[in-house]
Amino acid sequence: MTASRSARERKAAAEAGPLAKVKIEVDEQDQLVYKVSCTECVARGSKAWSAYRPGGDNGYLAAMDRWTFHLHEKHPDAEAPCLAYLAAAQQRLHERREQG
Numbered sequence: 001m002t003a004s005r006s007a008r009e010r011k012a013a014a015e016a017g018p019l020a021k022v023k024i025e026v027d028e029q030d031q032l033v034y035k036v037s038c039t040e041c042v043a044r045g046s047k048a049w050s051a052y053r054p055g056g057d058n059g060y061l062a063a064m065d066r067w068t069f070h071l072h073e074k075h076p077d078a079e080a081p082c083l084a085y086l087a088a089a090q091q092r093l094h095e096r097r098e099q100g
């Protein structure tokens with residue numbers, strides 16, 4: 001469990017790029033909780049931005065989508081592998097809104 005969690009953490013951190021700080025925790029229901037926070041927004045002294053999403057792969061996707069939007073909106077010059085999926089993330093957001 002611990003090994004796969006740190007492997008997931010490394011994978012997510014690599015995807016999220018250098019501005020992100022990724023942490024995976026386990027909640028009371030034994031679910032993985034993905035937390036992605038922005039090191040640059042923390043450094044500026046403003047309220048730390050972070051995405052916090054429970055759930056295995058769904059949580060990963062949801063947290064990563066939120067992070068991708070944050071990067072795109074607040075740090076347009078930043079580079080991160082996850083930005084390659086911006087269009088897919090926007091599509092997923094759109095689909096969630098249609099369903100909601």
Ligand SMILES: [Zn+2]
Nearest residue numbers: 038040041074
């Ligand atoms: Zn930020």
